[in-house]
Amino acid sequence: MISKNKLKIFNDPIYGFITIPNSTIFNLIEHKYFQRLRRISQMGMSYLVYSGAHHTRFHHALGCMHLMQKAVQTLRFKGVDISKAEEEALFIAILLHDIGHGPFSHAMEHSIVNGISHEEISLLFMENLNAEFNGTLTLAIEIFKGNYKRKFLCQLISSQLDMDRADYLKRDSFYTGVSEGNINTERLITMLNVVDDSLVVEEKGIYSVEKFLIARRFMYWQVYLHKTGLVAEQLLIRMLQRAKELVSNGVKLQSSKALDYFLENDVTLKAFNNEAIQLFAQLDDYDIISAMKSWQFHDDFVLRNLCEMIINRDLLKIKIKKKPIKKDRKHSHVKALVEKYDISEIEANYFVFTGEISNQAYEQNSQNINILYKTGKIQDIVKASDQLNLKALTKPVTKYFICYPKDKM
Template sequence: MRVQNKLKIFNDPIYGFITIPNSLIYDLIEHKFFQRLRRISQMGLSYLVYPGAHHTRFHHALGCMHLMQKAVNVLRFKGVEISEEEEQALYVAILLHDIGHGPFSHAMENSIVNNVSHEQISMMFMEHLNDKFNSSLTLAIQIFKGEYHRRFLCQLISSQLDMDRADYLKRDSFYSGVAEGNINSERLITMLHVVDDELVVEEKGIYSVEKFLVARRLMYWQTYLHKTSLVAEQLLIRMLQRAKELTHEGETLKCTEALQYFLSNDIRIENFDSNTLEVFARLDDYDIISAMKEWQYHSDFVLRNLSDMIINRDLLKIKLKKKKVQKEKLEFHRSKLMEKYNISEKEASYFVFTGEISNQAYQMKKDHINILYKSGKIENIIKASDQLNLKALSKPVTKFYMCYPKEKL
């Protein structure tokens, strides 16, 4: 019988060598559910704007686990007690926090499943794996849900200064080439401490937190909410919705079995059972890309053109505005399209639509990022900082967009 070496290391372009801390983590990484993340793009269709942004959820999950190892070491060095069981649970929870992402990350939630979030699917995967691994993920699930009695452990997984954000900002900045998002995640982690079971940042780390919040705001406007990425994702959502519509009308579309399952069935949280989870685990970016390559030659006007636009990066025009788009403008573009191609208003609405996006780098009503002074005083970063912009960062900025075709489809 071949004995596997479970003390492997990964060479990461951001942090250098990442070590696997124990055999449970190794076995989870080896599992097909986790290996699937190699085929899920971290930044969706952002590579249509930033050609280097081809990194995956697999990269990100390993990076988060690496930063969690750093955080545990820092907090223990400062006298914070973290048991071996809690340490392992933190590594498991952060490793699997994104395991429920569908193809191209967020597009799936708004198209071929009915309001089922990736967090809910991640939870289902973790519970399924917990059965397979003799309940060794129970504590990790408690922490992931935010139900564990030691609050700071939950904050390391999900808060305004968690290991998820500490990795994705630095990683997405690196791969996209957008330098404004580059943060010093290791310094941020070195400045962490725990007071009254809450995560705090030592006073000397205040400038690193300021940089972190400003970087988050800039990354959202420049990459995650970039207008080209935005219109590409909207086209992808609408393409999948159209495919689902045609399937329900009796049309058989060329695609993989896994994708066919989600097109044929109305999947909601109530009927998302273990069988659906197994099929979901077979679904990744390649299913969607291979389907689009077939659908760009389909007879249906909507499906054909939407697929062609994404495959060949010949997207709709998109305009961002500070005010809501007037109905008259939408109707003008729709009627123009209907007349030109002799299509219905419903078909035209796939190509002419409006929506809104919002950016809020720091949320005042959620967990605060608290600063710990040498005197022992604790203060919210907004009050502690002399950076006037931080208060502005706590206010949501909303923009409205309108998409419509170029002169010719």
């Protein structure tokens, strides 16, 4: 067998050349679990709004690892002690933090698995890989879970200013063309420091943090919660729910072996055994797209129409309001649909539904972003900032939506 060159370099459109730090990282990237991320879209159905948003979780994971390399380099330069073992664990944890995402990133969490988050599935994958890699991932798992004794290492993985957010804001901004989300990751990382085992940002970086938080708010309203992307994801969730309902009633649907398993079984976290892990590792966007292309010709009125809507981008109409949607408004749309197509109310509810969306750019009482002054004083970014609107970003903003069919369906 020919030995592989493990000193690979990735040419990333955001950061330029990304280097692989060691052979363990190389072997994890080469693993089939991680290669699957090439087939998982980073932004779900957002490509139906922003045509360039076809980047994947694979791109994002490598970008996060690159930023983590920069963060470790910066903190060591400032005298923060990070051992070789901790360094490798950080790289592994951030590389694998999203390995548990299902097809189209979030749709599966709300449809064909029962109450399981992608973080929980990521942890299952990491534990599985740890056994395969003879315990090499043990420290990375502790950091990923937030259990490690050195708090700032956990904050680099998951906090309000972590490498995950730093990458996805900049990357998603680039691929969507929404310049409001473009942040200066290099300056943010350069301004990082550690005090009393907690991550802080030096005073000179205060404006970069302000830009980061404002960019996050813009990206959520303008991109992640865009009404067209929102209704498309809701349709995808309901399409999978309908498929699962039909299969549970004995209807045979054409789909891949991996998708079959999750349609046929009630998969909870407790039931997520090795068989489920192996089949989940085979499941990606292409399974769903292939199934939709087949199901658009199915006899079932609901499944057929939901698939056609997504494939042809002929989506439901969506209205977003500041106040909750009145029940009689929803009922009138359901009634009209029942009468027009002679379907049940249960079936009509797949096409007429309400919900809410919320955006809070900064949670002031949860893992605060702290500013370190030259005097040694530490202060939360909201109090440190002279931006009056930064306080407003701490308050959750909730909006309400109703979706219903256009004239034709």
